[in-house]
Amino acid sequence: MKIDRRCFLSLGVGAAAGTVLSPLPWKITDDLSIWSQMWPWTPWPAQGENTFTNSVSTLCTDGCGITVRKVGGRAVKIEGMAGYPGNEGGICNLCAAGLQLHYGPTRVREPMMRVGSRGEGQWRTVSWEQALGEVSRQLAGARKAGTPEAVGAIVDQPYGSVPALFRRFLTAFGSPNFMYTPTMADAYAAVLRLTHGTDSLVGFDLEHADYILSFGSGIIDGWGSPVRMFRAHSQWKTDGATVKQVEPRLSNTAAQSSQWIPVNPGSEGALALGLAHIIIKESLYDYDFVNNYASGFEQFRDLVLAQFSPGNVSRLTGVDQSTIVSVAREFARAHRPLAICGRGQGRTTGELGYFLAVHALNALMGTINRPGGVWALPVPDYIQWPEPPLDDVARGGMAKERLDGAGSAFPVARSLPHRLAAAIREQKPYGLQVLMVSGANPLYTLPGQTDLQQTLGQVPFIVSFATHMDETAAYADLVLPAPSHLERYEDVASTAGYPRPLIGLARPVVPREGDTRHPGDVLIQLAAALGGSLQEAFPWPDYDTCLQETLADRWEAMLADGYWANDRFQPDNWDAAFATASGRFEFFPDAVKDGALFQPLEPEGDAAQFPLVLIPYDTARISNGPVASPPFLIKTVADYVLKGKEMFVEINPESADALGLREGSAARLTTPRGSATVRVHLSHGIMPGLVGAPRGLGHTAYDDYLAGKGVNVNALVGAISDPASGLDAAWGIRASLAKA
Amino acid sequence: MSTADDASKHAPGTGAADDRADGAGGAIIFAFVIGLAASLIVGWVVFPKLLYSQKRQPIDFNHALHLGLEDQNCESCHFFREDGSFSGAPALAQCIGCHAEVQGDSPDEIRFVEEYVQKGREVPWLIYSRQPQCVYFSHVAHVRAGGMDCVSCHGHIGESERLPVYEENRISGYSRNLWGHNIAGFKKDSWDRMKMDDCAECHAREGVTQASVQTTKEGCFVCHK
Numbered sequence: 001m002k003i004d005r006r007c008f009l010s011l012g013v014g015a016a017a018g019t020v021l022s023p024l025p026w027k028i029t030d031d032l033s034i035w036s037q038m039w040p041w042t043p044w045p046a047q048g049e050n051t052f053t054n055s056v057s058t059l060c061t062d063g064c065g066i067t068v069r070k071v072g073g074r075a076v077k078i079e080g081m082a083g084y085p086g087n088e089g090g091i092c093n094l095c096a097a098g099l100q101l102h103y104g105p106t107r108v109r110e111p112m113m114r115v116g117s118r119g120e121g122q123w124r125t126v127s128w129e130q131a132l133g134e135v136s137r138q139l140a141g142a143r144k145a146g147t148p149e150a151v152g153a154i155v156d157q158p159y160g161s162v163p164a165l166f167r168r169f170l171t172a173f174g175s176p177n178f179m180y181t182p183t184m185a186d187a188y189a190a191v192l193r194l195t196h197g198t199d200s201l202v203g204f205d206l207e208h209a210d211y212i213l214s215f216g217s218g219i220i221d222g223w224g225s226p227v228r229m230f231r232a233h234s235q236w237k238t239d240g241a242t243v244k245q246v247e248p249r250l251s252n253t254a255a256q257s258s259q260w261i262p263v264n265p266g267s268e269g270a271l272a273l274g275l276a277h278i279i280i281k282e283s284l285y286d287y288d289f290v291n292n293y294a295s296g297f298e299q300f301r302d303l304v305l306a307q308f309s310p311g312n313v314s315r316l317t318g319v320d321q322s323t324i325v326s327v328a329r330e331f332a333r334a335h336r337p338l339a340i341c342g343r344g345q346g347r348t349t350g351e352l353g354y355f356l357a358v359h360a361l362n363a364l365m366g367t368i369n370r371p372g373g374v375w376a377l378p379v380p381d382y383i384q385w386p387e388p389p390l391d392d393v394a395r396g397g398m399a400k401e402r403l404d405g406a407g408s409a410f411p412v413a414r415s416l417p418h419r420l421a422a423a424i425r426e427q428k429p430y431g432l433q434v435l436m437v438s439g440a441n442p443l444y445t446l447p448g449q450t451d452l453q454q455t456l457g458q459v460p461f462i463v464s465f466a467t468h469m470d471e472t473a474a475y476a477d478l479v480l481p482a483p484s485h486l487e488r489y490e491d492v493a494s495t496a497g498y499p500r501p502l503i504g505l506a507r508p509v510v511p512r513e514g515d516t517r518h519p520g521d522v523l524i525q526l527a528a529a530l531g532g533s534l535q536e537a538f539p540w541p542d543y544d545t546c547l548q549e550t551l552a553d554r555w556e557a558m559l560a561d562g563y564w565a566n567d568r569f570q571p572d573n574w575d576a577a578f579a580t581a582s583g584r585f586e587f588f589p590d591a592v593k594d595g596a597l598f599q600p601l602e603p604e605g606d607a608a609q610f611p612l613v614l615i616p617y618d619t620a621r622i623s624n625g626p627v628a629s630p631p632f633l634i635k636t637v638a639d640y641v642l643k644g645k646e647m648f649v650e651i652n653p654e655s656a657d658a659l660g661l662r663e664g665s666a667a668r669l670t671t672p673r674g675s676a677t678v679r680v681h682l683s684h685g686i687m688p689g690l691v692g693a694p695r696g697l698g699h700t701a702y703d704d705y706l707a708g709k710g711v712n713v714n715a716l717v718g719a720i721s722d723p724a725s726g727l728d729a730a731w732g733i734r735a736s737l738a739k740a
Numbered sequence: 741m742s743t744a745d746d747a748s749k750h751a752p753g754t755g756a757a758d759d760r761a762d763g764a765g766g767a768i769i770f771a772f773v774i775g776l777a778a779s780l781i782v783g784w785v786v787f788p789k790l791l792y793s794q795k796r797q798p799i800d801f802n803h804a805l806h807l808g809l810e811d812q813n814c815e816s817c818h819f820f821r822e823d824g825s826f827s828g829a830p831a832l833a834q835c836i837g838c839h840a841e842v843q844g845d846s847p848d849e850i851r852f853v854e855e856y857v858q859k860g861r862e863v864p865w866l867i868y869s870r871q872p873q874c875v876y877f878s879h880v881a882h883v884r885a886g887g888m889d890c891v892s893c894h895g896h897i898g899e900s901e902r903l904p905v906y907e908e909n910r911i912s913g914y915s916r917n918l919w920g921h922n923i924a925g926f927k928k929d930s931w932d933r934m935k936m937d938d939c940a941e942c943h944a945r946e947g948v949t950q951a952s953v954q955t956t957k958e959g960c961f962v963c964h965k
Contacts, residue, residue: 007771014775021776022783023923027791030919031911034872040913044873047828049821 045076054081054562056504057095058439058485059627061183061345062086062225062496064095065562068486068509075099075486075510085565086228086498093633094623098485100630102510106469106703108481109514118457119475128517131478136529138461139173142433143530148174148397152432154417155180156439156626159380159493161547162520165538166438169523172388172537173530174397177432179404179415181440181626182727184342185495187349190412190725191359192376194589197580200376203499203571204340206232208372209241211334213275213327215268215341215358216247220256222345222620224497242334244327246271247343249617249650249692250685261327262687265615266731267317267600269354271324272339272361274313277304278328279364285332286366289585293574294363296588303588303595316600318687336372337365344618344695346496347445347625349727353597356589363585369571376571377501380493383550388537401429410726412591418446418719418728421455431458438465438482438519441626443472444699444712447719447728448673465519470626474701481516483508488518489547491558501566503551505558518543591724604718605672605734612655614671614735616695616713624696628706640681641694647710648681650692651737656682659737666740669693669711671733673718676711677740691735788923792907792916798863799856800848804901814890814898826879829865832856866906868917869894869934876965886948895931939963 019025048071056063057078065084069077078098080091111131116122126134142151153170155163158180167178188202204224206212217223220233233256236243245257246268254260263271279285280301290297310321317324331337341358343350359374367373390398401408403423404416417440424432435456446452456462456475465480466473473479482488486509494502517525520543527538540546548555554564571577580586591597603613621636623629640648649669651661661667665680669691678693686692697710722729810816817830835857842853856863871877882888890898907916919925920933927933930942943950952962 003767003771007767010768011771011775014772014777015779016775017772018776018779019783022780022787023925024779024783024787027787027919027923027925028911031791031909034912034914038873038912048831049827050823050825 046071046074048072053507053509055486055509056081056084056492056506056562057091057098058490058492058506059098059101059623060092060094060226061222061347061625062494062498063492063504063506064091064227065504066091066095066098070510073511075102080227081562083561084504084563085500085502086225086231086494088227088231090227090231092222092226093620093636094627094629097630097632100632101468101627102484102486104468104630104703104705106701106706107484107514108466108469108473108479109516110481111515112479112481114477118477119453121474123479128515131480132522132525132529134478135463135480136526138434138463139526139530143174143393146393146396147430147433148393149176149400150431150433151175151436152177152179152403152420152434153436153438154420154440154442155437157181157493157495158186158414159495160491161383161543161550162438162490164383164385165520165523165543165546166436168385168388168537169527169534171398172390172394172527172534174390174394176398176400176402176407177404179406179417179420181417181442181445182349182413182415183495184346184349184355185497186414187342187352187355187725187727188359189414190352190727191355193412194591195356195359195363195580195586196376196578197586198376198578199379201379201495202497203375203377204338204497205370205372205375205499206338206340206497207235209336209338210236210239210372211331211337212236212241212243213331213337213339213361214243214245214247214253214257215272215339215354216343217253217340217346218251218344218618218620219243219245219253219340220620221251221253221618222624223253223340223342223618224346225494226345226620228498242330248615248687248690250683251344251617252619255685259327261319261323264316264318264600264687265613265690266351266603268341268343269351269357269598270308270313270316270600271319272341272354272357273304273308273598274310274317274319274324275328275331276300276357276361276364277308277310277313278325279332279361280304282329282332284329285364289366289368289574290364293578293584294587295580295582295584296586300360300587303598307595307598331361332365336367338362338367338373340374343731344616345620345624347618347695348731349722349725349729350731351597351601351729352591352722352725352727353599353601356592357598360587363587368585369574369577375499376577377499377569380495380501380503382491382493382503382554385550389533391533394533403429403432405726410721410724412724413726416721416726416728417442418448419721419726421446421448421452424455424458433459434461434463435459436463436465437472437476439626441470441472443475444470444628444701445624445626445714447714447717447730451673451718465522467516468627469701469703470628471699471701480519480522481514482519483512483516486510487512487516489544491547491551499571500569502563503554503558503565504563505551507559507562520546597724601720601729601731603732603734604720604730607734610671610734610736612651612689612691612735612737613732614649614669614691614693614713614716615732616717617650617692618695622694622696628699628702629696631705634709637694642697642710643679645709646679647676647694647697648679649737650681650683650686652684652686652688652690653682654688655690656680660739661737668738668740669716669735670738671716671718671735673733674716676716678711680737691737784923791910793910795866795906795908797866797903797906799852801903802901803898803903807898818890820880820884824880824884829867832860832862866908866915868897868904868906868915870915871918871934872912872914874964876963886946892930893934895929936963 057066065081067081080089082089112123113126153166170178192200243257244259245254246261248265310324314321339361404419406413406416462476463478464473464476490506492504524538527534661680693713698712717733719728720730918934
């Protein structure tokens with residue numbers, strides 16, 4: 001028997017036939033398809049009983065009421081909490097994506113001390129005893145030197161027990177330098193202080209307004225409390241309310257409005273006064289309010305009639321006269337008109353004149369403290385601790401001027417962190433030795449990063465209370481790990497325009513991971529370590545006890561419902577609402593002086609060198625506060641805003657033609673503060689001469705998933721202190737764009 | 741050159757007639773049979789053994805014993821939660837009621853109490869009937885609404901005194917019980933297989949509309965989320 005090639009072929013054919021007649025190929029095909037449909041490395045939520053915990057997410061501007069679904073000890077989904085005031089079951093995208101931050105790889109899990117130079121990313125882990133020992137040593141050094149004022153703190157929010165503990169710590173320590181990140185709420189607070197004479201928060205009864213005139217506010221782009229705004233916006237559509245959007249760029253809000261009124265950036269306030277001109281001239285204002293409850297109207301009227309005629313305003317704003325006249329008449333004749341301001345998401349403070357002008361428009365129509373109008377709410381007053389005892393050192397320090405000039409150079413301001421860099425650089429009125437940062441991320445959010453980083457380099461000791469390795473933590477000397485927003489108790493006082501006092505309660509939803517400590521606990525422990533009057537000022541054994549005692553009889557209700565709200569709140573009637581010298585609404589507060597405050601603010605930079613103007617814009621798809629956008633958010637961003645790691649800026653095709661740029665062209669964007677390589681997206685939705693750049697991209701810290709996407713526009717824009725309020729008034733900066 | 745080679749191969753005296761003469765035809769048939777038989781053996785016998793790994797459960801649980809002690813049959817331990825979801829294999833919390841202390845002297849019982857109950861660790865039970873993650877199966881719809889009994893799909897596991905060996909598919913990672921023990925996929929009883937065809941067969945037979953409760957429409961997404 002001869003075995004040749006044909007035998008092997010035959011063997012193969014036999015084997016093939018046998019294989020086909022066996023289950024092997026069919027079974028393997030089936031198994032492979034199951035395998036490939038469910039890659040074993042794809043994570044799946046654990047199976048088991050679903051449990052739900054209500055809490056408040058502290059990631060976004062105003063805190064979303066959340067219901068967290070858990071399986072076993074793991075949180076698997078965050079949804080809006082049904083019945084939470086304002087949100088009513090809705091949730092903003094950042095809070096919905098909160099799990100990616102909570103379980104993200106850059107959570108700080110143990111105390112870390114810097115090794116090597118600042119920002120280099122070289123750390124060694126230390127024990128809590130070592131970490132607290134180092135902080136107390138630094139703090140004790142400042143007190144020993146008799147310069148307790150050289151210690152400062154920056155937190156994110158002005159209200160709530162954690163900021164209050166930081167303020168109390170500094171006060172008992174002897175430093176007036178408690179700072180927080182100001183927002184439009186601060187600009188409104190300054191306006192209310194000047195025109196109402198009260199310390200108030202602003203609230204908007206949006207749901208009952210029927211004609212909304214928005215001066216740049218991104219109603220559905222994240223302004224105020226984002227979910228409440230979406231709901232209000234839908235309600236307006238159903239009810240047939242009119243929404244007019246005044247801004248230089250066709251934002252989502254503008255696209256969804258009844259009319260988009262493109263306006264030169266920075267001239268929104270002038271347009272408001274142009275409308276006031278028509279309303280006054282045609283006697284369309286509310287006589288009762290203006291005659292009986294207001295003062296300074298004559299000066300205001302004279303100024304507006306003299307300087308803000310439709311012709312002048314048209315020149316300043318680029319809006320044609322007929323539009324100015326028709327919008328003014330419509331606004332004045334509406335049943336419940338409401339004018340709102342605070343550009344984009346309202347995270348920037350803006351010019352005081354702009355806020356005053358828009359508020360005056362509401363005052364003219366008598367919408368203040370009325371249904372569908374703008375309300376003055378009492379500032380949260382539930383924290384009623386006795387004044388901390390001060391020793392001699394503390395009294396000496398507290399008598400010093402603040403580094404940022406709030407309360408001294410700028411009496412209406414409470415916190416001006418953008419002025420900190422200059423104070424540190426010039427050591428005026430004194431230098432800063434220790435900086436504590438908690439919840440805030442000034443090295444990302446403050447304008448003029450390069451400047452700031454160099455300046456902060458002069459501060460000998462920076463300690464960051466951080467949940468994540470954000471930009472500020474990465475630049476610190478010591479990072480103290482804080483439990484994440486799903487792991488801790490914290491009260492969240494609503495400040496973003498909800499028209500009733502509201503406090504949310506964040507609570508531990510999942511067990512703590514890592515060796516973290518609540519910033520409140522750390523302060524109590526530091527006070528104990530420093531002893532003396534500081535220890536006396538912190539009588540609580542721990543933060544949770546402190547919070548429980550502070551919330552007192554609200555505590556049980558907040559545990560049950562997740563929040564406390566005063567549903568019966570009604571704003572003061574006009575005869576009791578104003579505490580100015582005249583006891584009336586002040587149309588023309590002293591700060592306005594000769595009206596220069598109402599003139600549009602010129603952006604920084606030389607027009608010849610920088611022919612364009614860069615305006616940062618906000619979108620609800622990108623988080624632009626201290627917290628970086630997790631991947632879930634970035635995936636929702638269009639590829640003409642961010643493609644891979646490249647950011648697009650928007651320019652009008654007309655401007656692009658002049659610069660020789662086409663859709664997608666790489667370009668060098670330069671401002672007096674810095675430059676960056678970007679790509680160009682052409683859009684008729686932006687006025688010629690402007691460059692629109694999204695705010696919230698370009699994080700450099702965190703991890704590979706969150707960092708290195710686009711450019712941080714805050715780094716390209718410098719701050720301009722408003723002459724009256726001291727708040728950062730910059731709305732943009734001059735820029736040039738050249739083919740790269 | 742190749743032409744010359746071909747010519748030499750087909751030279752007189754070396755053609756097909758000679759193949760038959762030297763028995764090459766028989767060899768070809770023989771080789772075919774060998775190939776056929778070997779691959780059939782591989783496909784039907786060797787392959788199933790290679791495809792599945794054999795695993796023992798962490799604890800050899802006695803269903804029959806427990807079923808005799810409980811009064812609500814299977815649902816005593818495999819119950820529906822208040823929200824309608826099905827609890828599946830019991831968690832430790834359910835066992836602790838009786839097993840806080842060692843009951844009897846079975847080595848598995850001692851191990852269960854010492855290694856799991858006392859240490860508070862959940863038992864990593866291997867689930868014979870776990871469907872792939874892409875399958876959305878609602879127990880409550882079948883048992884409560886459809887009135888099906890457990891045996892229809894799970895067989896007589898409740899009467900067993902020992903847990904069967906868990907055979908895990910090395911490719912897909914799921915239990916052999918889904919495809920069934922017969923490698924050809926034939927089944928005798930309704931619980932022998934748990935593939936999509938078996939779902940469809942029963943749904944067709946019973947005339948059950950396979951529509952989404954929410955949308956009342958039929959489609960893949962009723963069962964595949």
